Amino acid sequence: MIASLSGTLVSKTPQDAVISVQGVGYHVFIALSTYFSLPEINSTVQVFVSTHLRNDTIQLFGFSTTEEKQAFSLLTTISGVGPKLALSALSTLSIPDLCTAIETGDLEILGSIPGVGKKSASRIVLELKDKTNRIMLPDSHKPSPAPTEPTNFLQEEAASALINLGYRAPEVKKAMNLATAKLDEAYELEDLIRTTLKELAKG
Known part of the structure; x- marks a missing residue:
């Protein structure tokens, strides 16, 4: 079983990446949180x-951190939660927010994850409420925040990422307008995408 990959980043999108290890290219599905932490193309990555x-x-x-991998593993132990839905959860909520929502039984927050309804949210809380302590959150494992970019650039990047995930441009624009109204002025790309995803989940 492959536990980790170290090599050269050949390509990346918000959904997947290709990593070359000794001449062999490995196709890896990723969450948005991992996408944001990946280096430039042709850089060394693990x-x-x-x-x-x-x-x-x-x-x-x-996954860029062991915490993400552990959260993914826990989520996929739940009946009805497959790998793609687990990635959706990690794309929508940060690890701290996900753990807090599970521990407090916040079905509204969990329901903001695309593909998760009330029944699935309840099942996640029921099965993982006493297991979130398995996900460690040392500061040394958290990626450093990216420098703040101009607002228009961030919105264009966020829209492109969401459209690549399969959302239609008009619904992305509408949800993003609602999201930016809720964010502080100094928001970052990851904040914008996560908040927009929550608005999209509301329909």
Whole structure:
């Protein structure tokens, strides 16, 4: 079983990345949180990996921190929560927010995750409420915040990432307008995308 990959970053999108290790390119599915922490193309990179077998095909899911990998592993132990839905959770909520929502039984926050309804949210709380302490959050494992970019640039980048995830441009624009009204002026790209995803989940 592959536990981690260290090599050269060949390509990256908000959904996946290709990492070359000794001449072999590995296709890895990722969450937005991992995408934000990846270096520039052709840089050296390491990701922690969870391996899943689906229809006789091996799928690799990569994470920038061990906390993300552990959260993913816990989520996928729940009936009805597959790898793609677990990635959606990590794309929508930060690890601290996810743990807090589970510990406090906040079904509204968990329901903001695309693909998670009230029944799934309740199941997540029921099965993981006493297990969030397995996810450690040392500051040394958290990626450094990216420098603040001009607002228009951030909105363009956020819109592009969300459209790549399958959302339509008009609904992204509407949700982003609602999201920016709720954010502080000094918001970062990850904040904008997470908040917009929550608005999109509301419909």
